[in-house]
Amino acid sequence: MKKLAPLFLGNWKMNKLPADAERYCTEFLAEFQAAEGGEADCAIAVPFPLIPLMREKLKNTAGVAVAAQNVHWEDSGAHTGEVSAALLRAFEVEYAIIGHSERRQFYGENDRDVARRAAKAIECGLHAVVCVGETKTEYESGKSAEVTAAQVCKAIEVLENGHVGMLSIAYEPVWAIGTGLASTPQHAGELHTVIRRELCRHFGQESGHAVRIIYGGSAKPENIADLIAAENVQGALPGGASLDPKTFAELILNGRQAYQAK
Numbered sequence: 641m642k643k644l645a646p647l648f649l650g651n652w653k654m655n656k657l658p659a660d661a662e663r664y665c666t667e668f669l670a671e672f673q674a675a676e677g678g679e680a681d682c683a684i685a686v687p688f689p690l691i692p693l694m695r696e697k698l699k700n701t702a703g704v705a706v707a708a709q710n711v712h713w714e715d716s717g718a719h720t721g722e723v724s725a726a727l728l729r730a731f732e733v734e735y736a737i738i739g740h741s742e743r744r745q746f747y748g749e750n751d752r753d754v755a756r757r758a759a760k761a762i763e764c765g766l767h768a769v770v771c772v773g774e775t776k777t778e779y780e781s782g783k784s785a786e787v788t789a790a791q792v793c794k795a796i797e798v799l800e801n802g803h804v805g806m807l808s809i810a811y812e813p814v815w816a817i818g819t820g821l822a823s824t825p826q827h828a829g830e831l832h833t834v835i836r837r838e839l840c841r842h843f844g845q846e847s848g849h850a851v852r853i854i855y856g857g858s859a860k861p862e863n864i865a866d867l868i869a870a871e872n873v874q875g876a877l878p879g880g881a882s883l884d885p886k887t888f889a890e891l892i893l894n895g896r897q898a899y900q901a902k
């Protein structure tokens with residue numbers, strides 16, 4: 641199997657104003673460009689209005705893309721508050737987070753929405769990063785694998801083998817998001833392996849291995865090496881740790897090194 645480049649995708653959520661974003665890019669690029677290391681794909685998912693500014697700031701840096709935090713399944717129309725994939729592509733956005741647990745928990749997003757958002761994103765040339773993962777209650781009742789596998793199945797149901805190069809799955813246990821309490825590498829490895837099994841069942845062995853599976857939930861520079869060392873972990877989706885440019889650059893560096901050593 642070909643070893644895929646890892647993906648490190650920072651998620652700013654609803655944070656930062658234009659001046660913060662400008663300062664961030666200057667500091668992040670200084671750290672990022674000074675760091676040696678293996679191949680990796682990196683991206684920062686920012687609030688929609690910051691996209692043009694980020695694109696401008698990052699356009700000369702290979703390997704750091706701009707990402708959106710959501711995308712709609714229709715091309716256009718009466719969908720107040722939503723954003724189309726075509727519009728994101730017009731601003732050279734390369735990645736879109738889809739089905740983040742905050743969207744599922746607080747904005748009623750269901751598996752069907754997630755599946756059609758992912759399909760449209762890929763159709764329009766966006767790399768879809770589909771988030772899955774169990775809640776605390778599900779974790780405590782031993783349902784992590786069952787719940788996560790079901791979410792993956794529904795999200796990829798309509799996707800075909802030709803789509804795998806534009807798809808990543810982010811395993812994000814809800815109890816680990818924003819709590820400072822990351823999953824153990826062992827639990828993450830087990831769940832990433834469950835996800836791999838579902839991908840291979842749907843796409844076949846070869847294509848199933850062409851989808852990256854990344855980890856999110858209190859990922860930090862201090863724990864990323866151990867998480868990346870776990871089975872089937874091929875990158876990370878840090879939220880809090882991506883808000884500070886130095887911390888995010890350090891997380892990428894540590895993660896990249898751990899991935900290379902795997």
Ligand code: PGA
Pocket residue numbers: 651812816817818819820856857858859877878879880881
């Ligand atoms: P966190 O967020 O790293 O702050 O836990 C991760 C996420 O929500 O994607």
